[in-house]
Amino acid sequence: MIAWIAFGNILVKDIRTYYLKPPNISWGLLFPLVWTGMFFIRSGSGVDGLPTLLPGVMAISILFGTTSLLAVTVTFEKKGRSFERLLLAPIPLELLMLAKTAGAILFGVANAFVPVVMAAFWMDLSNIHWATLLPAILLIAISSTFLGLFIAVSVSEVFEAQTFSNFFRFPMLFLCGLFFPVSQLPSWLRPISFALPLTYGADLLHGAVNGTARMPVGLSVSILTGFCVLLFLASLGMVRRRWIL
Amino acid sequence: MTPEQGRKVIEVRGLKKRFGAVEAVAGIDFDVWEGELFGFLGPNGAGKSTTINMLVGLARPDAGTIRIGGIDCSTNPKAAQHLMGVVPDENNLHPELTGFDNLCFCGALYGMTRRDRESRARELLGRFGLTAAGNRAFGGYSKGMKRKLTIAAGIIHSPALLFMDEPTTGIDVASARQIRQLIAELNACGTTIFLTTHYIEEAERLCQRIAFIVNGRIVRTDTVQNLMRRTDGRHIVQFTVTGGAGRLREAVMAEFPTLQCHAVSDTEIRLESPEFVRIGPLVRLIEGCGAAVIEARLMRPSLEEVFVEITGLDADVLKREQERTRGGGGL
Numbered sequence: 416m417i418a419w420i421a422f423g424n425i426l427v428k429d430i431r432t433y434y435l436k437p438p439n440i441s442w443g444l445l446f447p448l449v450w451t452g453m454f455f456i457r458s459g460s461g462v463d464g465l466p467t468l469l470p471g472v473m474a475i476s477i478l479f480g481t482t483s484l485l486a487v488t489v490t491f492e493k494k495g496r497s498f499e500r501l502l503l504a505p506i507p508l509e510l511l512m513l514a515k516t517a518g519a520i521l522f523g524v525a526n527a528f529v530p531v532v533m534a535a536f537w538m539d540l541s542n543i544h545w546a547t548l549l550p551a552i553l554l555i556a557i558s559s560t561f562l563g564l565f566i567a568v569s570v571s572e573v574f575e576a577q578t579f580s581n582f583f584r585f586p587m588l589f590l591c592g593l594f595f596p597v598s599q600l601p602s603w604l605r606p607i608s609f610a611l612p613l614t615y616g617a618d619l620l621h622g623a624v625n626g627t628a629r630m631p632v633g634l635s636v637s638i639l640t641g642f643c644v645l646l647f648l649a650s651l652g653m654v655r656r657r658w659i660l
Numbered sequence: 661m662t663p664e665q666g667r668k669v670i671e672v673r674g675l676k677k678r679f680g681a682v683e684a685v686a687g688i689d690f691d692v693w694e695g696e697l698f699g700f701l702g703p704n705g706a707g708k709s710t711t712i713n714m715l716v717g718l719a720r721p722d723a724g725t726i727r728i729g730g731i732d733c734s735t736n737p738k739a740a741q742h743l744m745g746v747v748p749d750e751n752n753l754h755p756e757l758t759g760f761d762n763l764c765f766c767g768a769l770y771g772m773t774r775r776d777r778e779s780r781a782r783e784l785l786g787r788f789g790l791t792a793a794g795n796r797a798f799g800g801y802s803k804g805m806k807r808k809l810t811i812a813a814g815i816i817h818s819p820a821l822l823f824m825d826e827p828t829t830g831i832d833v834a835s836a837r838q839i840r841q842l843i844a845e846l847n848a849c850g851t852t853i854f855l856t857t858h859y860i861e862e863a864e865r866l867c868q869r870i871a872f873i874v875n876g877r878i879v880r881t882d883t884v885q886n887l888m889r890r891t892d893g894r895h896i897v898q899f900t901v902t903g904g905a906g907r908l909r910e911a912v913m914a915e916f917p918t919l920q921c922h923a924v925s926d927t928e929i930r931l932e933s934p935e936f937v938r939i940g941p942l943v944r945l946i947e948g949c950g951a952a953v954i955e956a957r958l959m960r961p962s963l964e965e966v967f968v969e970i971t972g973l974d975a976d977v978l979k980r981e982q983e984r985t986r987g988g989g990g991l
Contacts, residue, residue, distance in 0.1 A: 417742070417771025424768035432756055496752035500813070503716060504769035505742035659720055659737065 418506040425501065425514035429488050434522045439484065450475050451530060454594060465538045470620030471593035472530045474613060477552065478559045478584060481523040485563030486576030489515055493658065494573065502658065512651060516560045523556030544623045547632055551619035554639040558612040561646035568653040592617045596629065612642035666694035668727075669821050669852045670715065675724035677710050677876075684710040686876035687724065692854055697847040699867030700856040703973060707876040708856040709749060712825050715854070716746050728821065742770070745819035749826040749856075751810045755799030759790055759809050762798050763816050770817035777816065784812040788842075804835030811839060821852045828862060840866060864963035874971045887966045896959040897937045898930045901951045905929045911949050912942065930959070 433439070451472045458464045492498040501511055534540070566579050590604060591597070591613035597605055608614045615635040622628025628635070670692035677685040685707045692698040702708050713719035715726060717737030726733045728740035753762045760781050767777030785794045788808040793801065798809060807827070814822060827843065828836040843866055847853050857863050863870055864884060871881040880887070901908060905923040912921045912931065920932040931937055943953050967973070 420771045420773070421769045424765060428754075428757070428765055432754070492754075495755065496748070496750055497754045499718065499748065499752045500766065501769065502718060503741060503746050505738065505771075506769070507738070659718060 418510050421504055421506045422510055422514040422517075425511070426517045429515065429518040430521070433484060433488055434518050439480075439522075446476060446479055448533070451533065462537050465534055466625050468594070469530060469534050469538075470617060470624050473527045473552070473620055474555060474591070474593050474617050475588065476526040476530060477523040477555045478587065478613060480526040481519045481556060481559040482563035482566065482580045482584060483577070484519050484522060485516070485560065485567040486573050486580065488518065489564060489567035490570060490573050490576040493568075494571070498658075508651060508654065512564065512647070512654065516564055519560040519563065520553075520556045523559060524552055527552045527556065542624075542626075544626070547619060548623035550636065551616060551623055554619070554636065554643065555613065555616035557643045558616065558639055558646065561643055561650060562612065564650045565646050565653065568650050568657065587611055587613045590614070592621070592629075598629070612639055612646075615639045615642075666696070668692070669694050669696075669729060670698075670854065671725070671727040672711075672715075673725045675711065675714060675726065676722045677707075677714060677719060678722055679710075683876050685714070685721075688873070688876070688878045690871050690878060690881055692852060694852055695847075695850055696869060697843070697853045697855065697867050699863035699870040700854065700873060701858065701860060701863050701870055701967065702856075702873035702971075703858055706873045708858075708873060709825055710876075711873070712823055712854070712856055716744060716823055717741055743819065743821055745814040745817065745822045747811050747814035747822070747824040747827055749829065751806045753798050753806075753810060753813055755797065757798055758795050759785060759798055759801070759805075760794040762809065763813055766813040767816045772817060780816055780818075784816065788812050789838075804831045807831050807835060807839065811842065815846065815851075819851070821854070822846065824853060824855045826857055827855070828857070828859065860964040860967050861962070870963075872967060872970055874973065880970045884963065887963060888961070893934055894932060894961050895935065895937050896930060896932050896961060897939065897942075898924065898928060898957045898959050899942070899946065899953055900928055900955040900957075901946060901953055903927055904949070904951055908946055908949055908951055911945060915945055916942070927954075 451468060454468045454471070455464065458468065489498065492501075501515070502508075504511070506514075531540070562583060563580065566583070567576050570576050570579055586607075588594075590600065590608045591611050592608065593613070597608045597614060600608060615630070615638045618628050618630050619632065619635045619639070622632060622635075668691045670690075672688060672690050675685055675688050676683075688707075688711065700708050700711065710719060714721050714737075715728065715733075717733065717740075720737060721734060724734070729743045731740040731743075733739045754765070757765060763781035763784060764774075764777045767780060768774075772780070782791075782794075785791045788811070790805060790808060790812070793805060798806065801809065807830075811824070811827060814824070824843065828839050831839070840862065843853060843855065847866075855863070855867060867884060869881065869883050870887060872879045903926055905926050905928060909921045909923045909929055912919060912929065916931075918933065918935075919937070922930045922932075924930050931942070939956050943956070946953050
């Protein structure tokens with residue numbers, strides 16, 4: 416019970432302090448809008464092209480929203496020593512890190528629905544396979560958050576976390592099949608694509624929105640779940656090694 | 661209360677910690693008893709904070725055992741965190757939260773219900789004179805206010821064992837005095853306190869037992885009373901002169917070889933003797949050397965002298981270090 420009171424309060428504190436702050440709306444509203452607009456104009460296919468753009472924009476919204484905020488909620492608090500207060504609390508480290516990431520996961524899920532709501536004005540959403548889309552959004556949000564967590568606990572400064580995030584994020588935009596299939600990439604780049612979690616998330620989204628998944632749903636879900644577990648365990652290990660000296 | 665009448669709250673055996681080539685803590689042993697105010701004294705870099713970090717679960721020992729409240733924390737640093745409150749050497753609350761919200765948040769981390777933590781937060785804000793500032797962001801507090809709120813956050817859940825790392829460092833005299841009073845009150849109410857400080861006067865005034873740590877090793881652990889016995893029968897007189905204390909020291913030592921004489925500064929010399937010091941001949945000697953005596957004071961032997969004697973550290977170096985970190989928070 417003690418641990419869950421702590422969990423709830425860490426989550427609520429982070430949401431109030433970080434996620435509901437007006438500047439963060441840029442990740443949730445402005446960012447997807449800009450990306451959608453950019454690809455919409457570039458594709459030149461008009462409103463008919465929206466279904467092919469939607470999965471990519473949703474994935475980007477989740478990826479950037481989650482990874483950016485972890486640098487603040489974790490690295491910034493570590494730098495300011497307020498994270499130490501959490502490490503002193505009598506709650507298991509696993510639950511503590513879940514509490515610190517739960518806000519980002521929720522934020523990522525909420526971000527994913529911004530382009531969906533915007534798209535609802537222009538396209539028919541009745542063909543979307545929601546039973547696949549919802550778990551896909553959740554898994555992308557979790558894996559992106561844990562990737563952000565891994566980056567946040569691997570560095571000491573907030574700016575390092577931000578720049579290190581881009582080292583992963585920008586290549587993922589082009590390597591994960593968000594806006595064109597992985598099969599169109601040069602063969603030597605494809606192994607890198609399959610080593611990135613978003614490739615599997617994007618494939619799930621393409622399958623749910625357009626029915627164009629290239630991998631079985633079960634396989635993508637399993638691999639994405641594996642990435643989540645791996646990134647979380649790696650982050651915990653990093654905290655234990657670097658922060659509990 | 662004597663330690664033997666209570667139970668051990670902290671038991672440390674063979675505790676070691678190394679950072680690369682630096683041996684921060686080199687195999688220390690000590691016990692802290694229930695209800696005790698235990699002082700952990702040493703100069704900067706002696707291993708005080710590393711020890712406290714290992715005790716509270718922020719650092720992993722390389723070797724040795726730690727038992728807190730009977731719970732073995734050597735392999736699981738989080739095992740006894742529910743028993744303790746921690747006041748770190750630097751303020752670590754959330755700058756964007758108000759004082760009240762910070763306290764409530766810290767209470768929640770220990771599983772306190774909303775009603776309990778809110779009423780306790782109000783009580784502590786009142787006790788520390790921070791009620792009016794309770795709705796202001798912590799980031800805007802003065803140094804003294806930040807320190808007080810950090811201490812309040814450490815005791816929000818009424819812990820039986822409280823770790824305080826340099827609680828009065830860097831704050832003004834009035835706030836430091838108020839904090840010392842509060843530490844004494846908490847201890848009087850039964851809270852066991854583990855206090856690290858390099859203000860020897862503070863430890864002398866507050867603590868029942870003290871461990872001296874130097875270069876990662878405990879050189880002596882004893883009650884303040886026993887430590888002060890080393891100074892029994894010692895008589896100290898300090899002269900304030902117009903100048904040339906170094907030269908006067910030579911003259912005094914030549915004339916009175918049984919006296920121990922130190923030049924405290926260019927205008928102060930300190931004389932120590934196992935017997936009463938006769939002032940008259942000394943004044944005549946000093947004035948004969950061309951200096952005027954402005955004041956002669958009988959000094960009470962202090963724990964600082966015991967500390968210097970036991971540790972072999974230079975008293976002046978220690979004093980300069982204290983001044984550098986004091987920031988006005990002296991006694």
